[in-house]
Amino acid sequence: MRGQGCSSAAAGFGVAASRDRPDLFRREAFGGLYYRRRDASFHAFDHAQTALFHLAREQSLVDAFPAFERRFGTDARAYAETLTHWQQQGFIDDGFRSHAELRDNPPGWRAASAPLITHVELTQACNLRCTHCFVPVMARRSADELSVAQLHALFADLDALGAPVIVLAGGEPMIRPDFLDILEGVAQHRLDARLCTNATLVTADNARAMVDAQVRCFSVSLDGPDAATHEHLRGPGRFAHAIRGIEHLVAAGADDVHLRVTLTPHNIDRLADFAPLARSLGVSRVVFKPFRQSGEAGGADDHHIDRRVVVATAHEVQSHWPGDAPPADFFDGMPTPAPAFTQLIPAFGCVGGTTSATITFDGHVTGCGPTKSSADWTLHEHGFAEAWRDAPTLRSWRVLDGNETCSTCGNVASCRGGCRVRALGKGRTMNDPDPWAPCGDEAPASPTSAGRSLTVL
Ligand SMILES: C[S@@+](CC[C@H](N)C(=O)[O-])C[C@H]1O[C@@H](n2cnc3c(N)ncnc32)[C@H](O)[C@@H]1O
Numbered sequence: 001m002r003g004q005g006c007s008s009a010a011a012g013f014g015v016a017a018s019r020d021r022p023d024l025f026r027r028e029a030f031g032g033l034y035y036r037r038r039d040a041s042f043h044a045f046d047h048a049q050t051a052l053f054h055l056a057r058e059q060s061l062v063d064a065f066p067a068f069e070r071r072f073g074t075d076a077r078a079y080a081e082t083l084t085h086w087q088q089q090g091f092i093d094d095g096f097r098s099h100a101e102l103r104d105n106p107p108g109w110r111a112a113s114a115p116l117i118t119h120v121e122l123t124q125a126c127n128l129r130c131t132h133c134f135v136p137v138m139a140r141r142s143a144d145e146l147s148v149a150q151l152h153a154l155f156a157d158l159d160a161l162g163a164p165v166i167v168l169a170g171g172e173p174m175i176r177p178d179f180l181d182i183l184e185g186v187a188q189h190r191l192d193a194r195l196c197t198n199a200t201l202v203t204a205d206n207a208r209a210m211v212d213a214q215v216r217c218f219s220v221s222l223d224g225p226d227a228a229t230h231e232h233l234r235g236p237g238r239f240a241h242a243i244r245g246i247e248h249l250v251a252a253g254a255d256d257v258h259l260r261v262t263l264t265p266h267n268i269d270r271l272a273d274f275a276p277l278a279r280s281l282g283v284s285r286v287v288f289k290p291f292r293q294s295g296e297a298g299g300a301d302d303h304h305i306d307r308r309v310v311v312a313t314a315h316e317v318q319s320h321w322p323g324d325a326p327p328a329d330f331f332d333g334m335p336t337p338a339p340a341f342t343q344l345i346p347a348f349g350c351v352g353g354t355t356s357a358t359i360t361f362d363g364h365v366t367g368c369g370p371t372k373s374s375a376d377w378t379l380h381e382h383g384f385a386e387a388w389r390d391a392p393t394l395r396s397w398r399v400l401d402g403n404e405t406c407s408t409c410g411n412v413a414s415c416r417g418g419c420r421v422r423a424l425g426k427g428r429t430m431n432d433p434d435p436w437a438p439c440g441d442e443a444p445a446s447p448t449s450a451g452r453s454l455t456v457l
Pocket residue numbers: 126132133134135169170171172173196197198219220221260262289290291292293294297
């Protein structure tokens with residue numbers, strides 16, 4: 001169970017347990033976004049709902065109907081239905097009041113006022129050399145890495161913006177000797193963090209410390225259900241190390257541990273074998289995502305896998321996935337846009353720069369890690385909020401207008417041209433078609449079980 005031993009004394013972090021944190025509500029150009037902590041999900045409100053929600057911060061909504069009716073002409077039945085729905089969703093309590101914290105951000109330019117999810121690369125250093133990795137990993141830590149103080153300042157900015165969902169990645173984030181100090185800032189600023197790790201550096205002690213620091217979700221890379229398959233990508237001896245790390249996390253009381261499997265031709269026939277392994281390890285979920293030929297892995301042709309093979313295998317495995325195993329999520333490698341009602345769908349392209357940001361290890365603010373450029377604004381010069389709002393490179397993500405191939409393709413409404421970092425490379429630009437996209441395909445629909453919700457962890 002999460003929270004076992006989560007007292008501030010045990011963690012030494014002096015913060016309230018995450019379960020006690022209030023939800024958030026932030027203003028947006030289209031109305032507002034409610035962030036519900038219990039499942040790390042965002043919910044979009046239009047302008048009338050936003051006005052009503054603000055009233056719920058001050059008074060019981062039962063008493064607010066006459067004023068609301070005068071302003072918005074809402075009838076009593078619709079009003080009552082809204083209140084019932086909001087109670088069921090946990091947006092208001094039994095007394096029809098809300099206790100969410102408010103954030104009053106300036107509206108975003110063609111984007112959310114702040115990201116829904118922020119990827120933070122803590123380092124480019126790594127103890128492994130996985131053959132499929134898109135990150136230009138280094139043996140040593142760079143002198144340009146963001147310091148603990150700079151990271152804590154970033155976390156404070158994200159909290160102030162109502163952007164509580166972060167993904168800690170790298171490189172291998174746990175390679176930093178000050179990793180637990182970094183987590184102290186995550187806890188202090190009340191962020192909901194997912195840690196992406198190869199788990200080889202997890203010990204019984206640091207697993208407990210991470211659980212106490214309220215890391216919300218652990219996404220552990222496991223690229224095969226046995227040593228030979230995993231180690232084909234990750235190197236000798238790594239399977240046992242990763243399994244031991246996962247066991248420490250589960251034993252420490254982490255209640256949301258995912259196995260994160262990158263699909264390649266080498267493991268695609270072994271997916272069903274993750275079900276018994278996940279069950280015996282006691283993890284909460286298995287997440288399958290295809291290899292992405294991008295960044296440093298742009299030339300890794302031997303890992304390239306056909307999209308139709310991934311989709312067909314995912315359908316097959318999902319239909320036989322045992323009911324008593326932890327659930328499995330299959331992603332087809334196409335970006336999942338925000339739902340239409342948020343009006344946060346870019347005209348062309350993915351979520352990068354619109355609802356998602358990446359902070360590189362040296363403080364560049366970009367739409368997605370592999371697109372980092374010297375033109376990106378940095379935290380040092382501009383701070384996060386200003387960079388998110390105004391940085392020209394981020395703005396360029398929001399004005400991609402597509403290309404002839406995409407604009408005449410029948411699938412563009414659902415795929416929006418696909419992944420921008422896959423589109424890049426081999427002389428192409430971000431505005432080009434994604435070579436993985438299902439252009440003109442009659443392939444079965446995406447197996448993404450997460451659907452198009454805004455659940456972000
Ligand atoms: C870049 S790693 C960083 C965190 C950590 N070092 C790890 O391996 O989990 C994050 C995730 O990206 C995955 N990944 C790396 N290169 C990839 C690629 N070319 N395509 C798809 N996923 C990739 C890794 O397998 C891992 O699950």
